[in-house]
Amino acid sequence: MTMAGSETAMLSLAGVSKSFGGLKAVSDFSLDIAKGSITSLIGPNGAGKTTVFNLITGIYRPDSGTMRFDGASIMSLLPHQVVETGIARTFQTLRLFENLTCFENVVAGQHCRCRAGFIACLLNTAARRREEEKAFKLAEEALRRLGIWQFRDELAKNLSYGDRRRLEIARALATVPKLLILDEPAGGLNEQESNDLMGIIRDIRDSGITVFLIEHDMRVVMGISDRVAVMEYGRKIAEGTPEEVQHNPDVIEAYLGSDEEDDEFAKAGEAR
């Protein structure tokens, strides 16, 4: 088992549990995510992966355990405070500001980095304008990085599915995170699009941002991950490099229950 709060861990979860009514969605979950790595969380549907994300990002509060990010506890933070400490996320089912432009969607990420209050906004002070200029510049960078700068004035709802996925990542990047959490980023993407996505994720990691993702597409998982953790029934059943996990008997067992996943698993193995 991993030790909580080891030196190089960006994020470390130790003994985290969460129940809904009688259902233990996550039990005694521990995981360290190394700084500058890409870590994937995989497992059958309903294994509790998204719940882990919701616990980290403050949407749910864990029943027990500890969660430390960059040396400080994030146990009692509200979601927006979690973002301020440097964790940004995307959602499994896209949650964009549909009726706002792409640029506005991405500028949202900079909100927590700006300080102008009611009076400053009313008086339109020089400090407010400077701060906004910087925010706009960072938003522009995020849009360009995801290759959707040309859609900046389009409403989010008018974009294609793949571009909407990119927009959500751009919005998360605009918060200037240290850790980026992606919930099934390749979901619904075709092969070409997921290849592009893998490039983008690697590029994000190379720019110094740690990445933690949930993914079902084994080609993506095995292709980009430095570490893979496997969940089943709310528990972590394995962790290691992609190769280790692929040959782990418990993991194969867990995936045998589901033919589809098993096939994908096998295919991913062949592809490597």
Add this chain to the structure above:
Amino acid sequence: MKTERSRMSRMSVSANSAFLMVLAAFLIVFPFFVSDYWIDVCVFWGINVLLGLSLNIIVGEVGLFNMGHTAFYAVGAYTAAILSQRFGINMWVLMLLSGVAAAIAGNVLTAPIMHLRGDYLLMVTVGLNEIIRITLINNPFGLTGGPNGLIVLDQFRVFGRVIQSPIDFYVLVWGCVALLLFALFRLQRSRIGRAWNYVREDAVAAESTGINTRWAKSLAFMIGAGIAGATGTIYATKMMVISPDSFTFAASVSLFAIVILGGTGSIPGVILASGAMMVLPELMRDFAQYRMLFFGLAMVLMMIFRPQGLWPSTRWSTRVKGGDAE
């Protein structure tokens, strides 16, 4: 290549500006040609524009269904009346104080209920409206004068000139509208205005993108309630008598209808809809008693056929000047 960044408005924004210019021209010329009666009608139109714009911050910008807005208006009017009667404080100071009092009420009363979902919030704000109105009727500590209300004898003064004729009030009210519009434009184009819109679009996504949704909501409630409270002072000096009858649930409903029918979030929409609410009944006597019947029907039809409202909101969306090629 570095680009110059500035906020540009959409094409439709020029329609907004054109509307406001035509309105301003009309309002300047209008008083020269009509009787005091019609000037008074426009004074009440202006008061409703102030109230509608203040509610529009809460309902239109943030998407919080507040159907008890009159409660804050009442808090402002009564604060002004009570303090004026007992301490004879200057009306301009009272306008500020009643705005602050209403803002505090807006903050304190809505703090525990802000997280409620739209339709629940609507029911609770109706309840709040009733609680305030019944409290005013029950005359706690002899402060509110019970069902008869209070008399306000003091008036606004500008360099010794007492504001009491219809044209004085006309200038005062529409001057306040102009100031408020200016303030709203500033807010809409700032991180505060954007945060409000993010919360309206998707509160969970907003919170997960680092926006303190609680802060955004309570700020909107405070500002909206504060403006309604300050407007209450103007109303009190205009009417010279205020009573619980002026602050009923029905008044809240018609304010809510103004905002929805105008096109939630749309400033010209609020001005047009409150004009329709105040001025049409004066133009067509027969219309007066059918007014709310008509507005009720309009709310249904509009949701089915034109959910964006009379004058759909054309936000001053944040744009970047795009002279550069990709």
Add this chain to the structure above:
Amino acid sequence: MVFFLSQMVNGLTVGAVYALIALGYTMVYGVMRLINFAHGDFFMMGSYLGYTVLVTFLAAVGLPLWLVLLIATAIATLGVALLGVFVERVAYRPLRRSGRLAAVVSALGVSQFLQNAAMLIWGARFQAYPPWAAPDAAWNIGGVSVSLMQLLIIGISLMLMVGLYLFVQRTTAGTAIRATAIDHDTARLMGINVNSVITLIFIIGPALGGIAGVLLGLYYRQIHFTVGWSYGLKAFTAAILGGIGNIPGAMVGGLLLGILEMLGAGYISAAWKDVMVFGILILLLIFRPTGILGERVAEKV
């Protein structure tokens, strides 16, 4: 003790009326997840329809009183049920796919329309039910005065509530209602006609409201076009108190709220009783939005 008991009887009487109205809120909410803001106005319309039938058509006919009341109630109930079905068709059905808030605004519009229509038809002043219509028998049981009208209201309401409960639990149509309340799409896959279920809900809910309207008119004698919202808001509080979407909850919530209101009016202050009721609504929504019988459900993010 006598005072306590008579307040209990008064409380049970208004509580029974609240419960009947609350059932309409709760059934529509259960099936459509919509707070039908016009529901209080269905109740108000029932009250006025009953009044008109009594005053205009039946006053001169010379039938026995019980038959007159039965006919008036039946016509009012039928009229309101038709109105309910019509409103659902015209104002809610086209909006079923447009998001909840559009339906909320539409419901508010319907509410305003009905209120003002009532005002235009029956006038802005209070109207009084004819004094001969309400049975005025009353008994004194150990100092506690109990009128026949009170017993009728409590008895009829309880019968209707039990009947509705059995209907929903025991019959095929009731099963269809319960299935639709859980999931529209699944219900549709099971061969249930969701539109018919919703129409049925908009017959039963308003009909119960219509009956409550006539009973209340006979009890208080006076009716006004604004009673829809004041009683509607209280009945909504009752529905929340019992757990919205839950049929037995609406019954329990209604009776409990009526008793609380009358005890509050009797022992604390009559002038502040409505403040207490709305205070209960606010406290409930803050601390226990699922009510007494509702289940706590985690919202999926």
